[in-house]
Amino acid sequence: MKFNNLHSCHLGPEISPEQFIPEHFFLFLLKGSMVSYDGYRHYSMKPGDYCIARKNHLVRYTKYKEDGAFEKVIIAFDEKFLKKFLERHPYQTEPTDNTDSFLFINEDKLIKNFIQSLEPYYNGTEQLDDVFVDIKREELLMILLKNNPDLKNIFFNFNVPHKIDLELFMNHNYKFNISLERFAFMTGRSLSTFKREFKAIFNTSPGKWLMNRRLQEAYFLLDKEHKKPTDIYVDLGFEDLSHFSYVFKKEFGVSPSEVNKFKV
Template identity: 60%
Template sequence: MITSSLQSCHLGPGISPEQVISDHFFLYLLKGSMLAYSGDKHYHFHPGDSCIARKNHLLRYTKQQQDGDFKKIVIVLDEAFLKRFLARHRVDTGIATSDDSILPVKDDQLLTSFIHSLEPYYRGEAEIEEAFADLKREELLLILLKSDPGLAAALFNFGAPQKIDIEAFMTRNFRFNVPLERFAFLTGRSLSAFKRDFQQIYNDTPGRWLTKKRLEEAYFLIHQQSQKPKDIYLELGFENLSHFSFAFKKQFGLAPTAVLY
């Protein structure tokens, strides 16, 4: 599937919903800017920048318009397509050396020419014609692998997430507001195994620990860095300001605004 936001996307700079990346996708920014946060790293994209967002990773992003507009091209590299590609081409997959959510893509003449070549194929400026979709995806992937063969190790890994250290994962990702089932899957566990292992490490349930950890971070940001509650509650995994304020006061005995000064 190849999609594009060549049509105007009237999105403000607010926090986008949490996203568990279900398939690898290539992103090329045409207009505007974008900030992305992966739990331990921040990324800033400008027009002409491109990257691959990796499957089974967490990502939060904000979009900034330029002259009232935001345009990007997104090309999804789903598992079925990647397996078809692998059957047709000899690729040294290797072993991934990084677990970053975002993989930068080097800009070169081939990639620039490819981006320009897409325009004639768009149907209604939203989606490329189905008859050409796989051909253009294959062309893109050949260009990417020629420029950076190391991408193959990440793209052609079709296994489920392996069992990893819960403590390191949760410390990095506690700000993401995703279901416990997702946290479990991304750490390579069933939900029951995740809860059991979590209890052994923290002597607490995941739900209680997440709330406490997010509130402690909120207290630090408000009290030590003078950030306003309305500017941080979404970033810390709370769905609305009233819920955040209620939980904060229950935890610390004070409203969030009371510790601001």
């Protein structure tokens, strides 16, 4: 599908840019591409792809611009909206064993026509008011459920994460740059319980453990895998290269670039 004068379009509540998906959202790429990683598998998206990003999942995104642009349509399905929808359109749900962070949707005539109907809003010629936003979100949700009935088990599951193995989860997900509150939520604990149980398991605080674990992995990647500092700091949960270099040198006595003689 080709469009001229592309611009991004977002319907519904804003999605946090952190590496945690707080609400389900529908994503359609107009221009550019994206690779996402949830700690278990990679998901690749190209222009024309449709997918559902699932709430309560940890995901890291790498976006690739095309001709200097990355354009997308995002439509959020927050819990408040979904519960109101369910009151008007009751669905019987059942448990699902699907754990994918992204669910790709096959294009059909209804979805294609829906995206085309948004063109005036993402090319900047029209504005949507709040009432019409909810009408468009409801229209898309009905289309998705009509074509993919099993999505009801994803959208209308309002359970919070249950209590899981804390040590196993942290050793698998320490690279994600999220708050301690998010880590606690993802493991099915209050923040105070998370900190108390973490101390009992690791014999240190979560903040100190996360820093040490990320730095140890960084040293391994630099020394054994011969990676460049610029290639690893973001994937290890550091927000900027200067902070990574500072804490690395403080820990090991040498800068990251000195480990394998690569220049930053």
